[in-house]
Amino acid sequence: MLNKNITILDEKRKTHSKASEEYISVKFEYPDLSKVFEIWVPVEYRRTGVSIKTNEELNEFLNKVYEDMNPNNYEEWLEVQEKFWKDEKPGAGVTKSFFDELKKGGWKCVECQLPSNPNWARRIQDLKEFGYTIATDTKKYCQHCGANKTHLMLLPIPRGLSLGTGYETWTPALRKRILSVLRNFDVYENRSNNHLLPDHKFSEIRWDENTKEDNPDTMSDEEIRTKFQLISNQRNQQKREVCRTCYQTKKRGVIFGIPFFYEGGLDWPEGVPEKGKDAEKGCIGCGWYDIEKWRKELVKVLDELKNEGEVF
Numbered sequence: 461m462l463n464k465n466i467t468i469l470d471e472k473r474k475t476h477s478k479a480s481e482e483y484i485s486v487k488f489e490y491p492d493l494s495k496v497f498e499i500w501v502p503v504e505y506r507r508t509g510v511s512i513k514t515n516e517e518l519n520e521f522l523n524k525v526y527e528d529m530n531p532n533n534y535e536e537w538l539e540v541q542e543k544f545w546k547d548e549k550p551g552a553g554v555t556k557s558f559f560d561e562l563k564k565g566g567w568k569c570v571e572c573q574l575p576s577n578p579n580w581a582r583r584i585q586d587l588k589e590f591g592y593t594i595a596t597d598t599k600k601y602c603q604h605c606g607a608n609k610t611h612l613m614l615l616p617i618p619r620g621l622s623l624g625t626g627y628e629t630w631t632p633a634l635r636k637r638i639l640s641v642l643r644n645f646d647v648y649e650n651r652s653n654n655h656l657l658p659d660h661k662f663s664e665i666r667w668d669e670n671t672k673e674d675n676p677d678t679m680s681d682e683e684i685r686t687k688f689q690l691i692s693n694q695r696n697q698q699k700r701e702v703c704r705t706c707y708q709t710k711k712r713g714v715i716f717g718i719p720f721f722y723e724g725g726l727d728w729p730e731g732v733p734e735k736g737k738d739a740e741k742g743c744i745g746c747g748w749y750d751i752e753k754w755r756k757e758l759v760k761v762l763d764e765l766k767n768e769g770e771v772f
């Protein structure tokens with residue numbers, strides 16, 4: 461049953477065909493707080509995996525969004541977001557400036573209310589990829605512009621975090637292929653496991669706005685092997701911590717407590733940028749970057765020592 465403080469303003473779904481998104485126009489009332497929101501709630505929204513088909517699903521979903529959007533939750537929501545930007549997206553200043561306008565709520569005209577940027581659509585795409593829920597009205601009248609303009613509305617609800625990562629930039633089909641190409645092999649545990657996640661070898665914390673995530677379904681097996689490894693969700697979280705610490709301290713990560721680097725050493729290499737595509741060079745040699753390669757290189761060293769009669 462739909463919460464009595466929710467009114468569906470238009471049964472007909474609004475569509476944004478270019479993005480394959482659909483929204484429902486609703487009114488949320490919070491009588492105790494004297495607040496009323498008129499918003500568009502996405503009901504088909506690929507980025508966070510929302511796809512509402514039946515009325516029952518719709519009611520349940522709107523009730524949830526209504527709770528999430530309770531004005532009492534806003535401050536806490538904002539705190540979580542600021543921490544996300546600071547810890548996970550330190551290089552995304554331009555995209556953050558769009559967020560900083562959109563977080564205020566309501567419709568924002570891209571011409572006169574959002575940062576002036578010829579590539580605004582790309583920044584919005586980034587926000588969606590980060591898990592934000594944003595409705596688009598491509599022809600809403602702007603009083604200031606005196607014309608119909610694209611307007612955007614960000615809903616202050618938790619970011620869509622499928623599988624705990626928030627970086628699902630691949631389709632379910634590609635995900636399945638990655639798991640299959642990498643043979644469900646957990647490179648951390650060094651054994652097969654059916655509950656694994658693709659992990660970008662190159663940590664997201666070092667991406668910048670130009671390190672565009674492009675994982676087409678057609679990517680080759682070789683590209684998959686170059687770009688991804690499989691680890692559990694728990695290790696994925698651990699790696700993110702390790703990579704964040706490395707980013708902040710310039711001391712690279714140690715895996716299994718073994719301070720071995722097949723290239724470079726503990727220190728982040730001189731002259732390698734901290735962010736962006738070229739930063740990947742600084743990750744090479746670290747165990748967390750490519751765990752299987754690290755293991756093989758370590759075994760090689762042990763074999764050499766063995767041949768020299770140093771060990772075994």
Ligand SMILES: [Zn+2]
Nearest residue numbers: 569572602605
């Ligand atoms: Zn305007």
Ligand SMILES: [Zn+2]
Nearest residue numbers: 627629660673
């Ligand atoms: Zn990714």
